Amino acid sequence: MLKKVTANSKPRSSFNNGKFMPKSSVKKGNPKIEEDFFPKIVAFCCNWCTYGAADLAGTSKFTMPPSISVVKVMCSSRVDPVQVLESFLRGADGVLIAGCHPGDCHYDNGNYYTRRRFALLNEVVQSLGLENDRLQLSWISASEAKKYQQTVTDFTEKIKKLGRNPLWVKSEI
Amino acid sequence: MKERIGIFLCECGPNIAEKIDLDKVKEALEHLPNVVIVARHKLFCSLQGKEFLKESIKENNLTRFVIAACSPKQHELTFMIVAEDAGMNPHLFQMANIREQCAWIIEDKDEATKKAILYIKAAYKRVIYHESLDKKEIVANPDVLVIGGGIAGIEASLALAGPDRKVYLIEKTESLGGKIKEFDEVFISFKNGQSIIDERLERIEKEDNIETRLQAEVIDVKGFLGNFIVIVKTGDSEEKIQVGAIIVAIGFELINLSQLKGYGSLDCDDIYTGLEFEKMKKEGKITTKSGSVPKSVGIIHCIGRNEVGYCSGVCCLSSIKFSKYIQDKLPGTNIFEFYRDLTLPDKAYQKFYENIENKGVNFIQADDIKIANEKGLKIKYNKNKSTQPVDMIILSPAYVPAKDSNSLAEMLRIPRDDSGFFTEEHPKLAPVNTSAEGIFIIGCAQGPKSIKDSISQAHAAAGKILASIIPGKKLEPEVRISYINEAFCIGCQKCLNTCNYGAIYFDNLKFISIVNEVLCHGCGNCIASCNSSAIQLKHFKDIQMHQEIIEILR
Amino acid sequence: MENNILVIGAGITGIEASILLANAGKHVYLVEKSPIIGGNIIKFEHVFPNFECATCLVSPRQQEVLQNSNIELLLLSEVKKVTGKPGAFSVKIKKQARYVDMENCIGCGACYDVCPVKIPNEYEENLMQRFAIYVPYSGSLPNVPAIDTENCIRFAGEECNACQESCMFEAINYDEKDEELDLKVDAIIVSTGFQQHKPVAKYGWGTIDDVYNAFEFERIFASNGPTTGEIKKKDGSEPKSIAIIHCVGRDENKYCSAVCCINSLKFIHYLKEKIEDIKITNFYRDLCLPGKKYDKFAGDMKSLGTDFIRSDDIEISSGDKSILVNYMNGDAKKQLPADMVILSSSIEPQKDNNDLAKVLGIELDSFGFFQESDPDFGTETSTRDGIYIAGCAQAPKDIQNCVTQAQSAVEKALFQFNLK
Ligand SMILES: Cc1cc2nc3c(=O)[nH]c(=O)nc-3n(C[C@H](O)[C@H](O)[C@H](O)COP(=O)(O)OP(=O)(O)OC[C@H]3O[C@@H](n4cnc5c(N)ncnc54)[C@H](O)[C@@H]3O)c2cc1C
Ligand code: SF4
Numbered sequence A: 001m002l003k004k005v006t007a008n009s010k011p012r013s014s015f016n017n018g019k020f021m022p023k024s025s026v027k028k029g030n031p032k033i034e035e036d037f038f039p040k041i042v043a044f045c046c047n048w049c050t051y052g053a054a055d056l057a058g059t060s061k062f063t064m065p066p067s068i069s070v071v072k073v074m075c076s077s078r079v080d081p082v083q084v085l086e087s088f089l090r091g092a093d094g095v096l097i098a099g100c101h102p103g104d105c106h107y108d109n110g111n112y113y114t115r116r117r118f119a120l121l122n123e124v125v126q127s128l129g130l131e132n133d134r135l136q137l138s139w140i141s142a143s144e145a146k147k148y149q150q151t152v153t154d155f156t157e158k159i160k161k162l163g164r165n166p167l168w169v170k171s172e173i
Numbered sequence B: 001m002k003e004r005i006g007i008f009l010c011e012c013g014p015n016i017a018e019k020i021d022l023d024k025v026k027e028a029l030e031h032l033p034n035v036v037i038v039a040r041h042k043l044f045c046s047l048q049g050k051e052f053l054k055e056s057i058k059e060n061n062l063t064r065f066v067i068a069a070c071s072p073k074q075h076e077l078t079f080m081i082v083a084e085d086a087g088m089n090p091h092l093f094q095m096a097n098i099r100e101q102c103a104w105i106i107e108d109k110d111e112a113t114k115k116a117i118l119y120i121k122a123a124y125k126r127v128i129y130h131e132s133l134d135k136k137e138i139v140a141n142p143d144v145l146v147i148g149g150g151i152a153g154i155e156a157s158l159a160l161a162g163p164d165r166k167v168y169l170i171e172k173t174e175s176l177g178g179k180i181k182e183f184d185e186v187f188i189s190f191k192n193g194q195s196i197i198d199e200r201l202e203r204i205e206k207e208d209n210i211e212t213r214l215q216a217e218v219i220d221v222k223g224f225l226g227n228f229i230v231i232v233k234t235g236d237s238e239e240k241i242q243v244g245a246i247i248v249a250i251g252f253e254l255i256n257l258s259q260l261k262g263y264g265s266l267d268c269d270d271i272y273t274g275l276e277f278e279k280m281k282k283e284g285k286i287t288t289k290s291g292s293v294p295k296s297v298g299i300i301h302c303i304g305r306n307e308v309g310y311c312s313g314v315c316c317l318s319s320i321k322f323s324k325y326i327q328d329k330l331p332g333t334n335i336f337e338f339y340r341d342l343t344l345p346d347k348a349y350q351k352f353y354e355n356i357e358n359k360g361v362n363f364i365q366a367d368d369i370k371i372a373n374e375k376g377l378k379i380k381y382n383k384n385k386s387t388q389p390v391d392m393i394i395l396s397p398a399y400v401p402a403k404d405s406n407s408l409a410e411m412l413r414i415p416r417d418d419s420g421f422f423t424e425e426h427p428k429l430a431p432v433n434t435s436a437e438g439i440f441i442i443g444c445a446q447g448p449k450s451i452k453d454s455i456s457q458a459h460a461a462a463g464k465i466l467a468s469i470i471p472g473k474k475l476e477p478e479v480r481i482s483y484i485n486e487a488f489c490i491g492c493q494k495c496l497n498t499c500n501y502g503a504i505y506f507d508n509l510k511f512i513s514i515v516n517e518v519l520c521h522g523c524g525n526c527i528a529s530c531n532s533s534a535i536q537l538k539h540f541k542d543i544q545m546h547q548e549i550i551e552i553l554r
Numbered sequence C: 001m002e003n004n005i006l007v008i009g010a011g012i013t014g015i016e017a018s019i020l021l022a023n024a025g026k027h028v029y030l031v032e033k034s035p036i037i038g039g040n041i042i043k044f045e046h047v048f049p050n051f052e053c054a055t056c057l058v059s060p061r062q063q064e065v066l067q068n069s070n071i072e073l074l075l076l077s078e079v080k081k082v083t084g085k086p087g088a089f090s091v092k093i094k095k096q097a098r099y100v101d102m103e104n105c106i107g108c109g110a111c112y113d114v115c116p117v118k119i120p121n122e123y124e125e126n127l128m129q130r131f132a133i134y135v136p137y138s139g140s141l142p143n144v145p146a147i148d149t150e151n152c153i154r155f156a157g158e159e160c161n162a163c164q165e166s167c168m169f170e171a172i173n174y175d176e177k178d179e180e181l182d183l184k185v186d187a188i189i190v191s192t193g194f195q196q197h198k199p200v201a202k203y204g205w206g207t208i209d210d211v212y213n214a215f216e217f218e219r220i221f222a223s224n225g226p227t228t229g230e231i232k233k234k235d236g237s238e239p240k241s242i243a244i245i246h247c248v249g250r251d252e253n254k255y256c257s258a259v260c261c262i263n264s265l266k267f268i269h270y271l272k273e274k275i276e277d278i279k280i281t282n283f284y285r286d287l288c289l290p291g292k293k294y295d296k297f298a299g300d301m302k303s304l305g306t307d308f309i310r311s312d313d314i315e316i317s318s319g320d321k322s323i324l325v326n327y328m329n330g331d332a333k334k335q336l337p338a339d340m341v342i343l344s345s346s347i348e349p350q351k352d353n354n355d356l357a358k359v360l361g362i363e364l365d366s367f368g369f370f371q372e373s374d375p376d377f378g379t380e381t382s383t384r385d386g387i388y389i390a391g392c393a394q395a396p397k398d399i400q401n402c403v404t405q406a407q408s409a410v411e412k413a414l415f416q417f418n419l420k
């Protein structure tokens, strides 16, 4: 049965020291040298799915950009739009809301509320003069450590391209 | 009292110590207001580590503390126990996850160190607003109300009744037993339904702690887990019954044939539904209306399956059982079973089917079945390509929810599926619970199923009740739950529908909404639904989230 | 006053039973053969019909088992002898040494990389490798490795202490000994689950490349599995067409496993999620979809785009460019090429049920599942008083029914003590 070890299923320990790091992730070295802007991102993660994925990404030693700051909530539906707006006003360059896949919410239907609030928030965010891309909603289950890493990394890249949160720049002057 | 806050840094062996400059971290934290100690340890979760933590809390008279270590999923409980051991409320600390979220994922040591400081400061700011949350104890009534006296309701009642627990069994008709008392034989044990019921009725008779109400109906339900108040109407009299839990076992009905189109003439003589045929068998003679013995019988599965949109899961088996009835009673009869997909979902079923088939029943896989009454009954199938004349037809119609499902659902505030059956709390992990705590659904009320599965569910609900509402013991609900600030609530009631658990109720006198401590699961969904910021989730209060956000964005 | 209950097998059924008993204030010994808890369900990425992530579903329960002080978890353990009667069983347990201290180990994984032994990981259906000191899956619980002495070279007499050296927590102790424990319990719940059927030769499993059984495919799809979730053929290319064969093993076992059809339909979703334009063909006999949810589920899956062929006598052979599915459709003999084949193989009794039944003094049915006292009215009671059976150890069934039986068995055990 050993023959079934396929080319892409190299033997690896469960903890593979980032060997599986996707190409798009931030390279080694000080990011500040590549770009002088280093984004600040708030990631609201629900306790039951995405926070678990973040944990598994940690134990799997998947490297990630330090841009993300995780705020744990019991359910993604605990994320009050007020907190998202507050994050932007306090200088967050991006906000990620992440929870269980639709249908998977530990409290049954919380994430449907999250989805609806997200849709509304998108409009508010725009009216503040912020790009829609600065706010992202992702569904990441507890076993999807790789997806967590990918999401965090890609979102960071995206925010880097967008540059600094204009509201924050303003308030700095 | 002045706050005395401790900050503890776990090295986690080399795991954190090598990736984060803990000396730097310590330096950054030492001068924070009210911080009286910043200490590190090689491994806080070890026996020595826990002891060290406990002693530090005591020696320094800490009022709160932060521990920067691994994921709270791993060790929050560990440290809660330490806090309690040290004589502190276990909710007065906060973990900062600097292992999974710094040490193990950030390559650059400086960056990781900076990040760790941010996380710890955020935790420090947050912990200042933690409250001591005390365990609540709620007296629960151990008695149980069972609605529906079919086999599921009977089994649940017998399993629950005892010296310390009364069961009220409410049945709408004039007798207990539900459908199975009509079945001469039940698959797959082939026992007689009536004697199964009689045996149990005898036990109910002897059990002082089961109170049966026949020809009775539930007309009102108030309250919640541990404390329900139910109004039951028997004949003209109404009585108030207090229980701690409710089991709904109202069973099912067969789909009304007059609703079905596309099967041809379903209302001719000598066409029987499964239940009608069971009666006929019980009475002991299988004859056509004219009194003659049928020479050929057609049994049609899946009647109404497309209309209801699900497979009832039992009809294939009961249809095969009808073949057995006929073979036993009238050997030599030609039997034709028209099936769509043979559904035999248990270890014992296939053998039963094979036995019956081997004895000469014709199993015909057929689609598009129509019944015609042209010089006798004819079954046409596969788009009229084939025809089978028969003397008698037995239909296996789909199971549909019992009539009262709708009104009961409203009364109990429990949801129903698209199919109309009551919805379980979780399709995998909580099949007999509902989203309303303390209300259970069993048997065909939850969805179509066999006797064996109905009985398993009856005992499952009983098991859940025996394990949670123990006579003489109080309920200890979750403490990290929501509460509504009376001064802020404007009584708009928006939050009421948001809560999946029906945990918020409206106080008509005070004109404000109130969170029921027993029912709240602490998800926090209701908070965003309140325009007045009246709702707060303990341990995740706005101020705590706010402080955390400010700090991590520094 | 305290009652002790022995639960054998820590799959979803055993976990549910243990937690419920613990909540009822009983002391539970949860005995599990493998080094981890969770059973078969943790092999799956998603479970039907709602595509819930299996890890998310069970990990809170697993944590509860690990943290509940009423549950004493005995891993790498087997029941060797049972004597006595209900209310007073004496049980002898053999607990193999783990060689890694559960208290001291923090699960950092430093010890794996230094281990010189590499062998196929049977938990990953041998699709990837593991070391002699290992945790079965990434993320499995408890996250503490065990040393597999059959493969560790030190236990074969060679000089190696690489893992011990690498462990900063002094968690590894080569001198740990196997233990024998004597327990007194009042009741026993058997929830040892099932094993997957090994497809017979005509299905080409193990001989033709890219023919996988259901578990193998689950692992290939799993984001913590050998390909981290990418569906690929052995040569690394993406399959363009796939055949899903239902009812594999049904003829040999002579029963329907009740879940494989629905599970096969779940694979349609798996496949379409990853490879949008993949051509999927389901070879089925009768679509078995019992219950209020599954017709709708099947409809949803069908709408993703898949062919259904009612077929018999399936044989898999290898063709020039692809795999060939040979089948009978009515009376016609037909053939269909496919790049990959998934065999939906059936649920089978554990091979050691026989031994366990002897130890427990209970009976097996003709298939090798544990025999219930009555097939309609007592599916959770075994043929011996005080011993209860639940989950797929009793008969094949889905998770919902496993959990139901677990709760039911608990009720019966509690009933025994008249704790109403
Ligand atoms: C023709 C046929 C043959 C079958 N043969 C078999 C078989 O051989 N083997 C097998 O395993 N399964 C068989 N089944 C399935 C079996 O009938 C069910 O699994 C089983 O009866 C379900 O039991 P229950 O208690 O959930 O529901 P029911 O038997 O329907 O009992 C429900 C009870 O609740 C009462 N009730 C309803 N509404 C209310 C209310 N509002 N308030 C108070 N009381 C109320 C009803 O009067 C009834 O007494 C068969 C089904 C059919 C249709
Ligand atoms: S939404 Fe807020 S204001 Fe409205 S009733 Fe609920 S708590 Fe009161």
Ligand code: SF4
Pocket (backbone or CB within 6 Å): B481, B482, B498, B499, B500, B501, B502, B503, B504, B515, B519, B520, B521, B522, B523, B524, B525, B526, B527, B537
């Ligand atoms: S926190 Fe969740 S469970 Fe509690 S009242 Fe609010 S919505 Fe309901």
Ligand code: SF4
Pocket (backbone or CB within 6 Å): C100, C104, C105, C106, C107, C108, C109, C110, C111, C112, C144, C145, C166, C167, C168, C169, C170, C171, C172
């Ligand atoms: S045994 Fe030691 S090295 Fe291995 S995982 Fe446990 S703590 Fe880490």
Ligand code: FES
Pocket (backbone or CB within 6 Å): A046, A047, A048, A049, A050, A074, A075, A076, A077, A098, A099, A100, A104, A105, A106, A107, A110, A111
């Ligand atoms: S618990 Fe994860 S989104 Fe609700």
